[in-house]
Amino acid sequence: MKTTHLPLPSPAPGMQRHLTIHEYGSGPRKAYLQAGLHADEWPGLLTLQHLMTRLEALEQAGHIHQHIVIVPFANPVGMNQRLFGKFPGRFDATTGQNFNRGMSLSIGALTHRVGHLLGPDAKQNDLQLRAAMRQLVAEKSGHYEIEALHQALLSQSIDAHLMLDLHCDDNALPHVFYGDHQRPTGTLLADSLGFAIRLEEDVRGTVAFDGSHTQPWITLAENTGKLFAEPCFAATIELRGQKDVSDALASRDAEGLLAFLEQLGFISNSNAVAQPQEGETLGINVDQVKVITSPANGLVVYHQSLGDWVEAGDLLAEIVLLDSNRPERLAVAAPTSGRLFSKTDTFLTSPGASIGMIASKDQQIQPGTQLSY
Ligand SMILES: [Zn+2]
CATH class of the missing domain: 2.40.50.100 (RNA polymerase II/Efflux pump adaptor protein, barrel-sandwich hybrid domain)
Incomplete structure (x- = not known):
């Protein structure tokens, strides 16, 4: 495991924040997982701690076969929003912007940058698009701290093959969101977690962090008619409600995530199994x-x-x-x-x-x- 502390621009004199990034294994494919982009949503923070314990052991045993990146808390800006004993955490206090909106790449800029470089080789097209997305993220400019935070997160995630963003609701059954063009992988994820409710969405419109990773692939394919070999699969995982923070739930969800990672070939020999599902499967569009x-x-x-x-x-x-x-x-x-x-x-x-x-x-x-x- 390698840990990096990526500094964020200082928001005020005397203050310095950073993102913590843990990396496991190596390989051409990347899985990226983060929690707490809405800083008032804490179940995923604990789930990733359980996952990290398991990944450390798997790495020592030589059972991690690709690159796995964990950002254990994605929003140190929002985590500092302590207001009279409450933690707002969902919106940036400077701009009013929802922390989980407004970070998608310009499809026009991306098409202009990479459209003419795409050809008949789908694997080559993947490399071209991932390189172009990394460039666009590096070129993102902005003065606000939330913009710097988004850029820092995307710098780690935008070229991933798998991106999972852990959230929660007020008080809810567990559920997942994913693009309606990626039903087979979305179903595998929900089955691995044992989550009955699956919400599929069209990622061509306004997107959150997850859709920012899948929108370029589907729109570039449609705009250019070119094929890609392994577009990013991204999902938002809603880990029940804000109060559902417990070792029992976090361990269960970490095992479900491991089962999914193993199915996709990122790890092996985890002995993780798909978690039991409560209630009848309900897969619908958002x-x-x-x-x-x-x-x-x-x-x-x-x-x-x-x-x-x-x-x-x-x-x-x-x-x-x-x-x-x-x-x-x-x-x-x-x-x-x-x-x-x-x-x-x-x-x-x-x-x-x-x-x-x-x-x-x-x-x-x-x-x-x-x-x-
Ligand atoms: Zn959220």
Whole structure:
């Protein structure tokens, strides 16, 4: 194992931050895993610690066959957001930007840079595109700390063959996001982790960190008609809810990740197995997720549990109307049928605030608009 501390630009006099990067094994293919890009999401931080313990032993036994890069905490900027005992962590305090948005490469610039270099040899095309992406990342400019953070992360990840970004929700069943053009590998990942809910998305529109790694491959292939041999597979893994930080869960998830890495040939002899799955598999497009919003100010109380299958019209929750002159509640009916897989922990809610998500079988929003906020 090799550990590097990559310095980030000083955000203020007397302050210095850095990214920690651990590397295992060597080989032409690279797997990159990070956790905590949203700095208030901590289950993945522990999962990677369990994974690192296992990778150290595998490396000593000679069972790592490719290059594996672990960034154990991806957002030292957000981790420093301590505000009156709370950890906001999701948005940059200087620009207001979501830490998991706005880092995709310009497809126009990439096409201009590499389009004319692509030919009939798919493996050569891979090398050309990875080199061009590394160049574009190195040339990224910006004054804000979040821009420097994104550049530092992408400098380690953009040429990966496999990129896994560990997140979590407020209070949720485990689930994964991946590109809808990569279903076989996405299914293998979800099966390895034992996660029943798989959300597939079109990565041609607004993308998060994961889509920033897959968007260049699919759009360049479409724009140029040229083939690639091994485009990057990327996924966002939602490790349940913010409070789901435990050795038992982290060990389980690390074993699932190891089983996946072994299936893809990065390691061998790990004895890791696919983890048991709770609940029936539900693979849908992200535009089939219905976000339920609060209709009023008040306290939300739920009448359904995580994992429940609800029918449209079922009583999902009530909003306790604290402004009323006498105790009064407003019923929130399930707007569609499906599985309730996410709830909020912010029980004091307000009009338009998300109070949950249902994985349904019907389209709920226009494709490609799920990350527009
Ligand atoms: Zn997140």
